[in-house]
Amino acid sequence: FRTSSTIGAAMPHLRPLALLLLLFCLHPRIRASAEDNQQPAPLGWVYLRDGTHELTSRPGKHKEKSDHLTQGALAPVLKITERGGVKWAQIRILNLGTASSQTGWLEEAGPADILPADNYPPDADLLRQLGAPYLDDFTAEHTKVARFLVRQDPRPPLLLCYVFADPLPTAKLVVFTPSQGKYLPGASLDFPISELKAGIISLEVRDLVGDGNEYLVSREPFRVGPETRGVNVVIRRITESTFLTVWQAPVEFRNLSEFKSKMQILQPPERNIGTPGTVTTGQVTFHPRGNGQEPIWKGKVEFFALGREAAVDSVSIEKACAWDGKEFAPLQ
Secondary structure, eight states, X not given: OOOHHHHHHHOTTHHHHHHHHHHHHHOHHHHHHHHHTOOOOOSEEEEEOSSOEEEESSTTOTTOEEEEEOTTEEEEEEEEEEETTEEEEEEEEEETTTTEEEEEEEESSSSEEEEXXXXXXXXXXXXXXXXXXXXXXXXXXXXXXEEEEXXXXXXXXXXXXXEEETTSSEEEEEEEEEETTEEEEEEEXXXXXXXXXXXXXXXXXXXXXXXXXXXXXXXXXXXXXXXXEEEEEEEEEEOSSOXXXXXXXXXXXXXXXXXXXXXXXOSSGGGGTTOTTEEEEEEEEEEEEXXXXXXXXXXXXXXXXTTOSSOSEEEEEEEEOOBOSSSBOOOO
């Protein structure tokens, strides 16, 4: 009998192919991506104008939640059915946190519009517009796209895409502008990704100033070291050539990589966010102000000492960050 090493030496040309097949079978993210892209052309597009809408696992089963659709999202319609006189649309969305595609059912009645299928180009056309490295067959086959519409009155809405390719170390946020029946790529922003870090874990679109120009609100994880990490809420607006950050604040911030020799609580209390020996948790909500909305940060900072598991002290924080005409007031 031949040993495995003898067989490998006799057929060296099979090694690269066998390795690729092995990686494909063992890597769930790449395998799932290929399966996701083997989808039929959409019947139309669901556009969620306002709020967040829960998806159900089956039509008519309101209690069986599968995922949710965020404000501004544009998702392909795979099927349409009727239950009890109510129409339901099955849609596919990309969960940004896990980079996996999910399907769910959305009741047609509500804050969502169903737009014709030919209103927007297929993913393949968008990837061709982006050029290399998305022109590579293997990369294109394992690329997923999350879509959003960004209203920019009085101009037509922009098509915003979050492009995630398993073989690449970065994801891309890119704007496509309508021009003479086509969508042309414009401003873009790259996000490093890895097995331990997603570029963006959620994204929604909001009219925060009240002038008809919508802003992007994203949650983005960061990691400085093993014990220094967190999640930022970032608000950006789209200009002709770039994404402009107008506000940023952490809703999670763990900094236990070092500790102060003497605990000191700073004033005002938001100055303690991210200081050594602290864990910050909070949330951002948007409250009406004038014609628009302003972010409200509410949470707490806990203080820790070296060798002690429980927090030694904590402070609560609530702060409104008003718009000054160019950006929102900083949290700190």
